[in-house]
Amino acid sequence: xxxxxxxxxxxxxxxxxxxxxxxxxxxxxxxxxxxxxxxxxxxxxxxxxxxxxxxxxxxxxxxxxxxxxxxxxxxxxxxxxxxxxxxxxxxxxxxxxxxxxxxxxxxxxxxxxxxxxxxxxxxxxxxxxxxxxxxxxxxxxxxxxxxxxxxxxx
Numbered sequence: 654x655x656x657x658x659x660x661x662x663x664x665x666x667x668x669x670x671x672x673x674x675x676x677x678x679x680x681x682x683x684x685x686x687x688x689x690x691x692x693x694x695x696x697x698x699x700x701x702x703x704x705x706x707x708x709x710x711x712x713x714x715x716x717x718x719x720x721x722x723x724x725x726x727x728x729x730x731x732x733x734x735x736x737x738x739x740x741x742x743x744x745x746x747x748x749x750x751x752x753x754x755x756x757x758x759x760x761x762x763x764x765x766x767x768x769x770x771x772x773x774x775x776x777x778x779x780x781x782x783x784x785x786x787x788x789x790x791x792x793x794x795x796x797x798x799x800x801x802x803x804x805x806x807x
Contacts, residue, residue, distance in 0.1 A: 660787075695796065697790075710734060714731075
């Protein structure tokens with residue numbers, strides 16, 4: 654199976670996985686370059702990077718041009734970082750977008766998680782349906798990563 658058919662909700666996290674036909678370092682190189690986030694974003698909200706390095710590291714900040722009905726800008730900070738294994742960032746709302754990479758036969762298992770448990774806005778996010786919307790966005794992001802890298806057999 655190349656992907657999970659659904660995102661799972663556990664506590665205040667939403668998560669799903671897929672397997673792509675590329676090694677972890679190639680997948681990580683894409684995820685760690687904020688200037689390429691629009692290429693794999695499944696939410697349709699990321700327009701492009703406004704600032705940030707070509708390769709992120711722990712503590713780095715990067716600005717993004719976004720649009721949900723109206724355009725806006727957001728600054729993210731890398732809060733989790735293990736090269737070729739895990740990267741996560743958050744903005745002022747303190748929800749974390751995390752990508753975990755695991756080498757598997759034929760490629761890399763990519764798990765994307767939206768973790769809003771540490772956000773002071775968690776209850777509000779639930780009231781406006783963010784977990785459900787993020788579940789769809791995660792599935793669409795993982796689909797885009799399979800299109801970019803190819804789906805692994807197995």
